[in-house]
Amino acid sequence: MLGGVAVHQQVRAWFRESARDLPWRGGCSAWGVLVSEIMLQQTPVVRVQPVWEQWMSRWPTPASFAAESQGEILRAWGRLGYPRRALRVHAAAAMIVEQHDGEVPDTFEALLTLPGIGTYTAAAVAAFAFGRRETVVDTNIRRVHARLVIGQALPAPTLTAAEMKLAADLLPHDPAESVEWNAAVMELGALVCTARSPKCGLCPVRTECAWIAAGQPEPTYMPKGQPWAGTDRQVRGAVMAVLRAADAPIHADLLWASDTELATTAPLAHPAEVATALGKLHDLNTQAPQLERALAGLLADGLAQLSDDGYHLPH
Template sequence: MNGSQPAPAQGFSSVHSAIETWFAANARDLPWRGGRSPWGVLVSEIMLQQTPVVRVQPVWEEWMRRWPTPGALAAEPSGEVVRAWGRLGYPRRALRLHAAAGAMVESFGGEVPGTYEALLTLPGVGSYTAAAVAAFAFGRRENVVDTNIRRVHARLVSGKALPSPSLTAAEMALSASLLPADPGESVLWNAGVMELGALVCTARTPKCGLCPVQDECAWIAAGQPEPDYIPKGQPWAGTDRQVRGAVMAVLRAAEQPVHLDLFLAPAADLAVEAEPGLDPAHRGPVRVQLERLHALNTDPGQLDRAIAGLLTDGLAQHSETGLHLPN
């Protein structure tokens, strides 16, 4: 179990203190911090997966106004949940969060469960999210390991520029060994190291002069050696993911099903009069998104593949009148 990991490495208390003090003075004022509801913490953790804070915050704030409890989200049609997800990317996360809300209503009295093990039973909640919510929402001693934490540990303790390309058992063991024994301090440590990685110990341009533990950093002591590998960025332009995103933008803009022919029509043929099946109040936004889709010059095979994938993932449905968000 995450909470029963070994005590921190001997002699690490000064590093704990330095990072926790730095965090108290430099932590960003994020709306899901500072005693927010466990539901708000869970929503933030799902949204923040592979998505920067600046894009998440306005969407999170709107979600919490609209759906302040798991029960409120569970009562909403899944299509509205996907629509509200907007352009956060990886919209399957919206469906999983919707399913998790339903599971909380059914099995946990409409509340977010408070233990790592119970959180793992929710749809779409993996080991990282379960540990993060248990720690940050419920104050439990959990081994929270995200990309930022891995990078700080790699430099501070292992003397490496970057962590391994994928999470290893050795990294989990190292993180566990550094975790303070006191639950309250462990929460501050997890949050502080994560924030240090996000703001100072960044991947490309670390601000070592601002680091509260630069004198203890093994990477600096080793002369800041280059990474063992070159990180590969995820391509976007021309990919099926880009086309899927463009199709989803059309569906989010539409209040009624969109004829499949409109996805294939050249932009020049998109006269308003030629947009059957669209509510007149929404023809403008839908037209804009269709034009953006067509500007990608996607071949029909890739478009068919993207639409088929959305249907398979439950992000879209097809009826006699066209393609639409799930009911």
């Protein structure tokens, strides 16, 4: 298939020469790999790396992380988005300490038992942290496979069984080679075989690419980007920014206040960062039902708590 060994060698050779020097590659602890994989879900490397480095410096082991409060973890998560991921890492760390003597489990099956760890993350950690031969399939890998093998501009809108079988069929039998292949195809999709502007002239296997051979046909569908402006997600993010900035509960009235009301609220027993975050929330001009939904969702997801004094991060 695809020239067999030659294609694998070409892609892996390109990876060794062109891959980014990322801190969770080569010599990183299994804990560091696990944290990176969760942070990188739906979040670009440029945003993840500084936060990951701060986390590894502050919480270098699952035990140190599990001992931290959820509120402080959410505060340190910052603006990575989808903050429930932070709570999943915390729950996974707690189980690692309680059931695995503080060591990240080293098999796909054991990793899959950790809270918040799905099949992709379990396979990625088993492969990249422990050198296991696992089929790793993310968005970048799916896109490379779709073009290189199938001749389609984009993979199916959702992961299919046929894609998983193709990825398994393409995986080298040697464990070390399979790990490098997974990382190399993922990197090829991230840097060269990109979704919108592929750099085909730089591709190490362009002469083998079925999509190029077919004349680079257009996609059969247009991916729908996730809206942000005006959505409940934007409001939730703005509220979370307020709670992260605060060192005391935020009274509900402040979340609803206009800038004028906020300026006359005295004394405002919060740091200046809170006023800034509140100002950004108020600038959204959110209507009552949407803010109520956002607050209810944050409470339901365990990202916020409500006490007699107001809203705050979980303890």
